[in-house]
Each structure stands twice: as structure tokens, then as C-alpha cells.
Amino acid sequence: xxxxxxxxxxxxxxxxxxxxxxxxxxxxxxxxxxxxxxxxxxxxxxxxxxxxxxxxxxxxxxxxxxxxxxxxxxxxxxxxxxxxxxxxxxxxxxxxxxxxxxxxxxxxxxxxxxxxxxxxxxxxxxxxxxxxxxxxxxxxxxxxxxxxxxxx
Numbered sequence: 001x002x003x004x005x006x007x008x009x010x011x012x013x014x015x016x017x018x019x020x021x022x023x024x025x026x027x028x029x030x031x032x033x034x035x036x037x038x039x040x041x042x043x044x045x046x047x048x049x050x051x052x053x054x055x056x057x058x059x060x061x062x063x064x065x066x067x068x069x070x071x072x073x074x075x076x077x078x079x080x081x082x083x084x085x086x087x088x089x090x091x092x093x094x095x096x097x098x099x100x101x102x103x104x105x106x107x108x109x110x111x112x113x114x115x116x117x118x119x120x121x122x123x124x125x126x127x128x129x130x131x132x133x134x135x136x137x138x139x140x141x142x143x144x145x146x147x148x149x150x151x152x
Contacts, residue, residue, distance in 0.1 A: 010034075012102040015068065017079065018095040019086045021114065027079050030070040032134065034098055038064040039143065063140050066096055066112060072123040072133040083120065083137050092117040094139050099149055107149045115139030 015031040016024040042059030072080050086094050097111035119138040125131075 008101055010100055014099045014103045016097050017068070017083065019082070019090055019093060021095045024097075025077070025079055025082050027068065027070060030073065030079050031068055032071060033067075033069040035067040035069075036064060036144065037067070038062050038140075061143070063142055064144055065118070065138055065140055066115065066144070067119075067136055067138040068096065069134055069136040072135045080123075080135055083117075084122075087117045087120040087137075094137070096139060096141075103149050105149065109147050109149045110144045111147070112139065112141035112144060115141035 010033075013028065013031075013034070015027040015034065017027055018024045039061055041061045043056060044059055045054040045056045047054045070079055075081065083094065086092065093114050094117050095112055095114060097109055099107050099109050101107040116139060117137060118140050119136070121135050121137070123133045123135055125133050
């Protein structure tokens with residue numbers, strides 16, 4: 001089998017978040033990583049007396065969690081201030097979308113619906129480290145939708 005030459009890295013990703021799904025806050029200058037977990041499909045199985053092999057059936061898919069890690073800043077319009085206000089004052093609703101290859105024509109865009117903020121980390125750190133302070137937010141969403149940019 002021929003190896004693909006189409007692999008890509010995440011270094012040019014674009015990331016945006018929103019409280020209403022309409023007005024977006026750019027996070028690419030702050031975001032350092034995105035992790036997607038969940039979405040597993042449940043399965044069921046049962047054995048019958050007449051065979052050694054179980055009957056296996058597919059169930060429903062689980063929700064997904066999207067974790068965005070980002071650099072902490074105290075900018076009034078920065079992601080930390082915005083997301084913290086959504087977590088406390090707006091009931092924890094947040095939308096997110098990202099483009100692994102950046103916002104280029106026909107690049108895939110992965111987006112959530114109205115996700116629920118399940119984890120919001122305020123800044124913390126080590127007195128001896130010189131690393132930038134990082135925060136992260138995790139939202140639970142029904143699923144990630146995949147479209148191409150620009151979307152219609």
C-alpha cells in the first residue's frame with residue numbers, strides 16, 4: 001500500500017468560540033491545543049445456548065467533549081474574560097468551531113452546536129516555572145459537525 005503524502009499538522013489551525021453561535025471570538029492567537037473525546041457507540045451482546053459466538057448489535061452514540069487549552073491573558077475582549085462570563089452569567093452555553101488546516105477554501109471545519117461548559121479552569125501555576133499560564137475549557141456537545149469552509 002502506498003503511503004499518503006496528505007498528512008497535515010495542527011500548527012495552522014484556526015479556532016473560534018461563541019456564546020450565541022453568531023458572534024465569534026477568535027482564539028487562534030491564544031489556543032494551544034484541542035482535544036476531542038467521547039462519541040463512542042454503545043454495543044450490546046448476548047450468548048445463546050446453540051452457539052459459541054455472541055449476537056452483537058449496535059446501540060446509540062455518546063456525546064462528545066471538546067477541550068480547548070489556551071494562554072491566559074487579562075484582555076477585556078480576550079477568551080478568558082469572555083468564556084468566564086459565559087460560564088457564570090449565561091448558564092454555561094458555548095459554541096466552538098475549528099479548522100485543522102486553517103480557514104482556507106474547502107478546508108474542513110469542525111463545529112459544535114450549543115455545548116454545555118462542563119469544566120472551566122481559572123489560572124493557576126508554579127512559582128518557579130517560566131512557562132506562560134494556561135487555562136482550559138471543556139464543553140459537552142451532541143456531536144461535532146464537519147463542513148467545508150466557507151460554509152453556506
